[in-house]
Amino acid sequence: MLLKYESTVREPLVDGVKDYHQVTVDIVRPIEGKPGKLWYAGLIISIALLIFGVFSVYWEVYYGIGVWGVNKSIGWAWAITNFVWWVGIGHAGTLISAILLLFRQGWRTGVNRAAEAMTIFAVMCAGQFPIWHVGRVWDVFFIFPYPNTRGPLWPNFNSPLLWDVFAVSTYFTVSLLFWYSGLLPDLATIRDRAKTKLRKFLYGVASFGWTGSTKHWQRHEALSLVLAGLATPLVLSVHSVVSMDFATSVIPGWHTTIFPPYFVAGAIFSGFAMVQTLLIVTRKILHLEEYITLGHIEAMNKIIMLTGSIVGVAYLSELFVAWYSGAYGEGGAFWWRILGPYWWAYVIMMTCNVVSPQVFWFKKLRRNVPFTLLMSVVVNIGMWFERFVIIVLSLYHDWLPSSWSYFSPQWPDIGFYVGTFGLFFTCYFLFAKYFPVIAIAEIKHVLKTSGENFKGKMHTIEAKTNEAFAEEVAHAHH
Numbered sequence: 110m111l112l113k114y115e116s117t118v119r120e121p122l123v124d125g126v127k128d129y130h131q132v133t134v135d136i137v138r139p140i141e142g143k144p145g146k147l148w149y150a151g152l153i154i155s156i157a158l159l160i161f162g163v164f165s166v167y168w169e170v171y172y173g174i175g176v177w178g179v180n181k182s183i184g185w186a187w188a189i190t191n192f193v194w195w196v197g198i199g200h201a202g203t204l205i206s207a208i209l210l211l212f213r214q215g216w217r218t219g220v221n222r223a224a225e226a227m228t229i230f231a232v233m234c235a236g237q238f239p240i241w242h243v244g245r246v247w248d249v250f251f252i253f254p255y256p257n258t259r260g261p262l263w264p265n266f267n268s269p270l271l272w273d274v275f276a277v278s279t280y281f282t283v284s285l286l287f288w289y290s291g292l293l294p295d296l297a298t299i300r301d302r303a304k305t306k307l308r309k310f311l312y313g314v315a316s317f318g319w320t321g322s323t324k325h326w327q328r329h330e331a332l333s334l335v336l337a338g339l340a341t342p343l344v345l346s347v348h349s350v351v352s353m354d355f356a357t358s359v360i361p362g363w364h365t366t367i368f369p370p371y372f373v374a375g376a377i378f379s380g381f382a383m384v385q386t387l388l389i390v391t392r393k394i395l396h397l398e399e400y401i402t403l404g405h406i407e408a409m410n411k412i413i414m415l416t417g418s419i420v421g422v423a424y425l426s427e428l429f430v431a432w433y434s435g436a437y438g439e440g441g442a443f444w445w446r447i448l449g450p451y452w453w454a455y456v457i458m459m460t461c462n463v464v465s466p467q468v469f470w471f472k473k474l475r476r477n478v479p480f481t482l483l484m485s486v487v488v489n490i491g492m493w494f495e496r497f498v499i500i501v502l503s504l505y506h507d508w509l510p511s512s513w514s515y516f517s518p519q520w521p522d523i524g525f526y527v528g529t530f531g532l533f534f535t536c537y538f539l540f541a542k543y544f545p546v547i548a549i550a551e552i553k554h555v556l557k558t559s560g561e562n563f564k565g566k567m568h569t570i571e572a573k574t575n576e577a578f579a580e581e582v583a584h585a586h587h
Contacts (some may be wrong), residue, residue: 120404127399133298136545136552139395140299144542147394162528174244176521182512183504186240187522189354190496194379195235195529196277196351196577197492200344201380202228206291207340210333218551219405223391224384225288226544230536231383232281234529239273241525269353271451276329280343293319293329296552334543348376353527355499362503363440365430371423375425378416378462379492381409385485387537391477391546400544400547403476413488417466419494438508445506446498450515451550458498461491471583518526 127135169176178188202224209217243249252264252274264271297319300312319325349369354366385406390399431443446455451569465487469475501516 111149120402127556129556132400132552132556133302133549136396136547136549137299137302139541140144141302142541145394148538148542151394151534152538154550155531155538158527158531159535160528160531161524162559163525165479165524165528166237169241169521169525170246174242176519177517178516178522180514180516181378182416182507182514183501183516184329184514185500185504187518187526188242190493190500191529192235192238193351193372193496193500193525194493195231195238196348197376197379197397197496198383198489199228199231199280199284199380200373200376201233202226202231203287203340203344203386204380205384206287206346207337210337211341216405216408216554217554220388220409221383221547222288222291222548223388224321225284225291226537226540226546227387228284228380229281229288230533230540231380232277232284234533234538236277236281237525237529237532241507247265249530250441255379258412260416269357272350273354276343276347280347283336283340283343285339285529287333290329290332290336290584291548292544293317295545295548297321297546322331341563344377348372349426360503361436361438362446364498365427367423367426367430371420374416374419374423375462375492375495378413379489381413381416382485384412384490385409385487389482389485391547393464395487395541400552403478406478406481407472407475410469410481410484413485414466414469417462417488421463424459442503442506446502447507449502451498451502451505454494454498454502458491458494461487462495465491523548550556 177187203303204222205217205224206221209221240249252271283430292317296312296316300309302315303309303312349372352372354367356365358364369546388401389406392398428443434440446452465484468484474480505516506513
C-alpha cells in the first residue's frame, strides 16, 4: 500500500517548515502589526491619484462632455476603452476562484483571495465610465426600468447597453458574495486573536458569529460551490455582453461574430496579468514568498501564454475575414488600422499581446519573478491598446472624408483614467492592511498534502514503504 495523498513529483504549494499555527501567524502579521514605509508611500500616491480623478470628473460634469477629446465622428473613445479594459481586469478573479474551485485545483489557494478582491475593485472602476459618459449624469436613473410618470419613456431591452447594466451589476454582486463568504473563517481567526475590544467587536461583527463548527463548514462549502456555479457562466456572459455593444452595430471592424469568445479570452489574458502584477508586489512587501510560490507564478504564466495565443489567433482571423469577405468597408477598416496615422497603436497591440507572451514557452522565464512582473505590465499595456484600436480606429476613418478626424485625449480624459487607478490601489492597499491577502483556512486545507515539510515526510514514508514492499516480494519469491 502506498501512503500518499498527492504526487511527490508535484512541487509544494507552501514552502518552508510550516504548521497550522505558523500559517496563521505569517498571514495575519501585516494586519496585527504596523505597515511598513512602502505601504504608506503606496497609499499616499493612490489617494493623490484618486483626488486628481475626482477633480477631473467634477470638471467634466460642470463643463460637459465636450472637455474630453471626443469629436464629431469619435463619440466613443477614451472612456469606453477604459470601461472595457477594467471589466476585463475583473475577469481573472472569478476565473481563479470559481472555475479552479470547481476543477479542484489546489494552486488557486495561494492567489484566490487577492484575485477576488481585485475583481471587485476593478468592476467598481469600470462602472464609473458609462455613468459619467452619459453627460447629464443626474438623468442616469432613466436606465432602470421603473414605472415613471414622465411619459412613455422605457429603456430599450433590445439594447446591449442596457444588458451591460444587468451583466456588470450581477457580476459585481456574485463576486462580492463569493469574496466575502470566503473571508468569514479568516475574519473569525483575526477576531479571536484581537488584543483590543474595538478590533474584537469589529471583526466579530464582520465574521457573522463564525465558530468553526462542522455545520458552519458544511454551509460554507455548499455556498462556495453554489456561488462558483453561478459565477462560472458569468465569466463568459459579462464580456460577451460587453462585446455585443460593438458586434450588434453596422460599423466596419465591429460587426463580427468572433467578438464574444475573443473578448472573453482577452479579458482572462489581461486579468491574469494584473493578478501577477499585484501578487508579485504583495509577496515582496508583505514577505509572503513561502505562500505565493514560484509554482503559483508559473501556473498563471501558462494561462497568460495560452490566452495570449488565443487572442493572437483572433487578430489573424479578423484580418483574414476582412480580406476574404471582399467587403470594401471591412477591408478598408483594417487597412486603415495598420497603415493609417494610428499604425503605432496597432504595432504596440500586436507586439505586446501576440509576440511577448510567447517567451513563456521557456520554463526559466516563466519562473523568473522580475521578468514576469515586467511582462505582466507589458501585457496590460497591450490589452489597453487592443481596446483603443477596436474602438477609436474603427470610428476615426468614416465613409465621408469630411468626417475623418484624429482623436487626442485631453487632460480630463487622462485624469479620469488615472483617478480609477487611484481608486483601485487605494482599495487594494486598505484591503491588504485590514484583511488577510491569502486565505488562511484554504492554505491550511492543502498544507498536509502540499506543504513542503509534509511532502518531504510523505516522500520518505513512501520510499520506506516501497523498499519494505520490494523486500517482501523478494522474500516471497525466494
